[in-house]
Amino acid sequence: MRDDRGRQRVIIEGVRPAVDGGRFPIKRTIGDELIVEADVFADGHDALAVALRYRAESVPQWTEIPMEAIGNDRWRAAFPLSNIGQYRYTVTGWVDHFLTWRRDLIKKRDANQDLRLDLLIGAQLIEKAATQAPKEVEQALSRWVKELRATDAPEADRIRAALSAELAGIMAKHPDRAQASLYEVEFAVIVDREKARYSTWYEMFPRSCSTKPGVHGTFKDCEKRLPYIASMGFDVLYLPPIHPIGKTHRKGKNNAPTSRPEDHGSPWAIGSPDGGHTAIHPALGTLKDFRRLMERARTHDIEIAMDIAFQCSPDHPYVKEHREWFRIRPDGTVQYAENPPKKYQDIFPLEFETDQWRALWDELKQVVDYWIEQGIRIFRVDNPHTKPFPFWEWLIGEVKRTHPDVVFLAEAFTRPKVMNRLAKIGFSQSYNYFPWRTTKAELTQYFTELTQSDVREYLRPNLWPNTPDILTEQLQHGGRPVFMSRLVLAATLGASYGIYGPAYELGEHLPREAGSEEYADSEKYEIKRWDLDRPDSLQEFIGCVNRIRRDNPALQRDGSLRFHAIANEQLLCYSKRTADGSNVILVVVNLSPHHVHSGWLELDLASLGLDADQPFQVEDLLTHAHYLWQGERNYIEVNPHSAPAHIFRIRRRVRTEQDFDYFL
Known part of the structure; x- marks a missing residue:
């Protein structure tokens, strides 16, 4: 095949939006219009035609729309994102000899120059196009060729025919693209449902929903809490892990290294003889009860978000059945999690460098698939930055290939580049540094970066003023006004935000000790009973702010x-x-x-x-x-x-x- 690249005169550069030159998809939501720009130019002064090409991932045929010049060799066009899933787009351009001829013909006519030869040149261009066009178009173009070559006709009539808008339209639809340039990268855009862009989260421990002090709550107790959550305007209810909790090295109250018989342990120490990541803690109820909770939540326009924490207690079935998925120390014991000097003996991290990594990946995907089968479409992922990037890129890609409506929130309070990479490889939303940005300068700088720099193309912030792990110094000492102001900031700076409740609306502010961001008597390690009817609750204020969000699309x-x-x-x-x-x-x-x-x-x-x-x-x-x-x-x-x-x-x-x- 002859290589005609030496005849391709059009240069295409600076295609935007793009993430890392097209290595990763950008993010949008259904109903958006994707505006694409590119620098397109060629040598000399010939007129160019530039087109934006796009298609849904599942559709092999490309759709093309013309791009418009907006100045300084920059071109722009937009296409609608009408379905969730993935789209691809790129840019093509070519020298348009007919358009160049038509433009120059107008200039020469206005300068009263002799146009006889120019009309014959135009006829040649139209004749060439006719030979490459469909039969009905060929017949129409042939008539114009005759008109332009009719030297016995008045020149004014021939010029009028040459500049016909109808002719220009047909030639634009059937250009000579033999030497067209096509940008070498196909860019991708992930189109999510609206909740990936705009959502209002409420985090709640199911085991603390009982109205009886010290009694383990159930999913049925959670159902009774739904009207309260709905009254505040939340549309996502996030539940920490609902799986069986291990007993070996179970943590006690306030993260004590030893537990008492009545201690319930951390929900993130997943796994016991009752099962692992696809099992439900027996005290919460059954799978049928969980499905009923999801159904009842939907009647209140609330969607249940599930925690995915890929780690195991020493009692998890994986520890016995797949020791190859864990790091084994020289003494034959399994390596527990630690962040020196802190030790987490109740949690075994998975070993992603195992020789059996493919089997491990497949098993973890089956966990996600299982809960999707039960009706879950939102996952809050615990500490994703402690697992390999290729694993998440593969898992999220595979899941969204068959279930593009699934939303993944990355709980990764980590270094900026790590956080950004997780967003690039597929996480729909991201935790961020909002809890610790408190001054005017910090908030202005940080949110300008999130919303006005290239970061906005791939990272969607989900703002949380508190979590079960984060009780900032500001919340510890600022009193009710700080709880109110931080809620307003989260709810209006971010289209997605959440609170850990009822701790937030009840103004919980006591740390475990001075200098700590851990709550005193943390709900992570014990069952708590919350007095939701306290007169100082922010329930009404939160409901007002969330109604404002709902009623004002700008937010x-x-x-x-x-x-x-x-x-x-x-x-x-x-x-x-x-x-x-x-x-x-x-x-x-x-x-x-x-x-x-x-x-x-x-x-x-x-x-x-x-x-x-x-x-x-x-x-x-x-x-x-x-x-x-x-x-x-x-x-x-x-x-x-x-x-x-x-x-x-x-x-x-x-x-x-x-x-x-x-x-x-």
């Missing part, structure tokens, strides 16, 4: 986040808006839990879609107070003892033909 995405200046380091101001500008939210948070703070906002009116000469209305969705503002500078004051934040909806002034003003 259901992260890409539009913009920060606005205010000359007070304790006040943080930012906004989000929908693509069409119909919903605009402005948030001001007092980062100090103790003092009233005020200042002058300096709004970026363009990012808000506002006219500097027109007044606009802001409605505080927390208090329903209304204010009339105008221009970029507006005074604000936030009292943390009443409400440590304002969540404003901005309404633009609209004037009707009858000179009647209203705010939209």
